[in-house]
Amino acid sequence: MTNTNAIEAHGLTKFYGDFLAVDHISFEVEQGEIFGFLGPNGAGKSTTIRMLTGVSTPTEGTAKIMGFDILKHSVEAKSVMGIVPDISNIYTELSAWENLIFTGKLYGVSKDRREKKAEELLQLFDLYDRWDEKTETFSRGMRRRVCIAMALISDSKVLYLDEPTSGLDVKSVRSIRRLIRELNEDGLTVFLTTHNIEEASQMCDRIAIINRGRIAEIDTPERIRTAMKSNQAVEIAFKEQTKGTREMLEKLSSVTEVQKRGDKLRLITNDSAQTLREILQAIDENGLVPVSLNTLGASMEDAFLWLTGAEMESEIIHRRNRRR
């Protein structure tokens, strides 16, 4: 089993009527990875997770979870995964304990095991003091933690997290991220969908960027960022800045664009070293007084926008018409 990928998606496709939500995507997630699935709203993240978890049937393609085909061996595939959807779909009429025990029963966990595990999880997620209270009285962050605990009651091998920290306060976000890291260190494979670039960058071993239903890129966060060589920048602030200052910088041969950012000017370039040389020369020649000077690499946000930003409207029309 150790050589088996935790998740394998093969040509997953989903149409909603004429609208193509997910377009023949394929990827693999290794066991023990935290794999980020990043994309703008409406890119197809949740649809993909719904197909991978058996909630929605793909129009085409299939997926294997720990070697089990989600369509042909769905019960076996579902036995090894836990799911935390984008909303905390817990039973608010039941207590945290009852939610966990019910989920344990649904996954066929033995009585002794599910009671022991439920107790452990409630303690781990800092919910033990309110174990028998109806969850309708719980805060959003607490409900999220109950939802994650429910996904872990069955000793899952693969955990799907759909926007796990969306809409939560900073304290809850940090606590949930820490828990995810700890679970991953214990060997759990995590499939994390998010539109939070910073979260994906901090948490994930690899990231797939999905846009308009297609995979735009799959790589480590660092490699995706450094691949954006065409988007380096130099940021400079002067003691006194005039319209002529900006015009002078725009004339530098290595600079492709000058953007005003507050009291600073950001110079977009393909070669930051050459730009620095040219700036220093221009400062000398024009008698300017610099206050600060920084070189900036492309951020994950830059990479994300570059990979997902172009011509969205025309693409949506194209996707609507694909089936006709």
Added chain:
Amino acid sequence: MTQVTIGDRIRRSWAITVKDMKIYYMRPPALMFGILFPVALFFTFTVGRNLSPDRLIPVLSAQTVFWSASTIGPVAIPMERRLRTFERFLSAPISLIAVLWGKMMAGFIFGAGITTLATVIGILWGNQTVSNPAALVLGIGLSSMVYSAMGILFASIPTGSPGEVIVPLNFVRIPLMFVSGMFIPVENMPAAGQIVAALSPLTHTIGLLNLGTGSPSVFGFAANIGALLVWMLVFLYVGQLFHKMIMRRE
């Protein structure tokens, strides 16, 4: 990987039943359409008509089982769709038919429980003799299964509002009461009416309940049982198909 046995499936299905009993039995739509509505209908059609207990008790029991058993599915499933807790079953290691069976059992217990209570009260109040206990028990038990499965079928309508399931269901439930020998005995109906009555599951419920209280059944015991079994399988099978169709669309 351990194999999921039939016993495992039954246990998981039962977990859904118990959970639904805890959450949905006391919900206002369940109380209204499962208890108040059949009781109100019973009194509307019987008060002032001076009917004997052996005629009244089958009507009381049939109306109660018909309305109560068919209400839990249409209350529970749309609410679970709205809160997205229904997705929990779809992503759990349990087949759709086992999920629907668990939901059907919740409706069955609700319907059979309330109807048994109403029937016992009716029998004691009317000092009625039970001449065929097996027919009475099967009339209540099997009918609870059939109408619970009917509710599950209608609950495949993809909505998050119980009202949007209950209204179309009522378009079927109310006409069925008038073609099933509840108010006009089947033998007094015209030939076309009798054919329609034979196709209605409610006719066969009343037939069994009549046998239970000592009155004749127009189509006979075996035909009543057979028709109810067929309707249960049809409702469950078609319900499962519709739920699968919705999964493909969603």
